[in-house]
Amino acid sequence: MATIPTGLKNYFDQTGEISLFAWRFMREAFRRPFEFREFLRQCYIIGYNSLFLVITTGFIMGLVLTLQIRPTMIEFGAVSYMPQLVGIAIVREIGPVVTALICAGKIGSSMGAELGSMKVTEQIDAMEVSGTNPFKYLVVTRIWACILMLPLLVIAADAIGLWGSFLVETTKGEVSVRLYFNRVFATLQFGDLIPATLKTFFFGLAIGVVGCYKGYHSKKGTEGVGRAANSAVVVASLLLFVIDFLAVLVADIFFEI
Amino acid sequence: MSTKTVIPDSHSLFQHPEQTLAADPLIRIRGVKKAFGSNQVLRGFDLDLYPNENVVIVGKSGSGKSVLIKCLVRLVEVDEGQVEVLGYTIPSLDQEELDQIRADVGFLFQGSALYDSMTVRENLQFPLRRHSQRMRGQDEDHLIQEALENVGLAHAIDLMPAELSGGMKRRIALARTLILQPKVILYDEPTSGLDPITANEIIQLILTIQRNFQTAALIITHDMDCARVISNRMVILQDGINYAEGTYTELSASKDPKVKAFFKEVQNR
Numbered sequence: 307m308a309t310i311p312t313g314l315k316n317y318f319d320q321t322g323e324i325s326l327f328a329w330r331f332m333r334e335a336f337r338r339p340f341e342f343r344e345f346l347r348q349c350y351i352i353g354y355n356s357l358f359l360v361i362t363t364g365f366i367m368g369l370v371l372t373l374q375i376r377p378t379m380i381e382f383g384a385v386s387y388m389p390q391l392v393g394i395a396i397v398r399e400i401g402p403v404v405t406a407l408i409c410a411g412k413i414g415s416s417m418g419a420e421l422g423s424m425k426v427t428e429q430i431d432a433m434e435v436s437g438t439n440p441f442k443y444l445v446v447t448r449i450w451a452c453i454l455m456l457p458l459l460v461i462a463a464d465a466i467g468l469w470g471s472f473l474v475e476t477t478k479g480e481v482s483v484r485l486y487f488n489r490v491f492a493t494l495q496f497g498d499l500i501p502a503t504l505k506t507f508f509f510g511l512a513i514g515v516v517g518c519y520k521g522y523h524s525k526k527g528t529e530g531v532g533r534a535a536n537s538a539v540v541v542a543s544l545l546l547f548v549i550d551f552l553a554v555l556v557a558d559i560f561f562e563i
Numbered sequence: 564m565s566t567k568t569v570i571p572d573s574h575s576l577f578q579h580p581e582q583t584l585a586a587d588p589l590i591r592i593r594g595v596k597k598a599f600g601s602n603q604v605l606r607g608f609d610l611d612l613y614p615n616e617n618v619v620i621v622g623k624s625g626s627g628k629s630v631l632i633k634c635l636v637r638l639v640e641v642d643e644g645q646v647e648v649l650g651y652t653i654p655s656l657d658q659e660e661l662d663q664i665r666a667d668v669g670f671l672f673q674g675s676a677l678y679d680s681m682t683v684r685e686n687l688q689f690p691l692r693r694h695s696q697r698m699r700g701q702d703e704d705h706l707i708q709e710a711l712e713n714v715g716l717a718h719a720i721d722l723m724p725a726e727l728s729g730g731m732k733r734r735i736a737l738a739r740t741l742i743l744q745p746k747v748i749l750y751d752e753p754t755s756g757l758d759p760i761t762a763n764e765i766i767q768l769i770l771t772i773q774r775n776f777q778t779a780a781l782i783i784t785h786d787m788d789c790a791r792v793i794s795n796r797m798v799i800l801q802d803g804i805n806y807a808e809g810t811y812t813e814l815s816a817s818k819d820p821k822v823k824a825f826f827k828e829v830q831n832r
Contacts, residue, residue, distance in 0.1 A: 423679070432676035435636050436690040437662035 327519045348451035364463030368470025392471045393490035401464040406509040410542040414517040418538030421521025422531035445518045452514030457506040501557035516542040595644035606803030619782045619790040622800035628783040666694045669740035669748040675732040677724040710738040730761035750782040
């Protein structure tokens, strides 16, 4: 009988375990007791503490995108379409994906390392003997916070990205704010906004589930904590592209993008 | 066939405290087995812990000491056997019942296990709020202050765990364990990683706590000085079973080859 290569077996094992972990989250997410205070704390850590990084990246993303595309658009005599092009690119794809990747790096690794460290120093066990469900307290609150904060961070990154793009346009082409944003919003439709926003909830879910799973199942002491943080970023980033691909396919069916 | 060696009573220096003779054991372990994959760690372990006694379990690294005490609060599930704590059969409890029992069983973890992201005050508040949700703020503050005074660290209330030394962390962890006034305390290597002076302070603190709060204690250690000072009774966990049992003096004078080998190995460390 043919044997499955170890690498492939590990891949399927881990996919199955992460799916079960996500399923456990679904079951626990709507059950009492709700750890509301810890949830708010996580919203602050995930949302507010990532805001500066996300808006800085968003601003630079808008600047660079416009600077790179502009010469080609001039060549084709289509520079007046710059606001529409940049608007659609940022809102539909670049804003959500780049922000999610930044968050996978920042939030995913921090969750992996924090929960991993709690696991190896027996803090999770201590929580359990204190009569607390550590999965609810540590995992459910973090994943919920990720799901709810990521769309807000993406909206912030999109808005700042468009302002970055406007800055280049107005410097090089003397376009007014009103004209620039009129053109951006004239092109954007619900078919652009809704799928782009909906997929960010799934991005948040993926980052939260993978980050928490890697930390919660961390092994082999401090070496395991480093590995948990590292693989949380790698797996979450990979998963983001898979989700993005599926979201575009689904959006194509329902919204004819 | 069991290889359990019980030191003859005629040579025993150990006497159960008088009131415990008629009392039921607080912890009763019978035939506990636990394996991790092909590694059979516990192979039918038996033990009773009576009120007011300090029982120390010693054994080589990897002999299953920590696994055993984790089975008592169901941090690890047993494969087979009977585990009764305060009269309740632990493996068959539902989660709510188990949480109630856990309030009466304190657990001091090997590395203290203080929550890194919380101050000392919040570390002590955490179990208190889980088990006494309707407590007034004033009462809560009073209990926290009292628990910290018991371990001599009232001034550390607003510090973060990262600002504490190893010995201080152990004391705070003990205060967190004490705050729910448990009937039994399980200690997992209470002196490991501490210098001899701090280790001795922790040992004295454990004895003071036992005297003041009348708690029973099950202590896992490989520190024989700790075992000698603290134990009313000692158990050697070897080959997954309660291999030998008696006072420190009795066991250290035992003629059993395995017990002798164990003490020799410990002395050579």
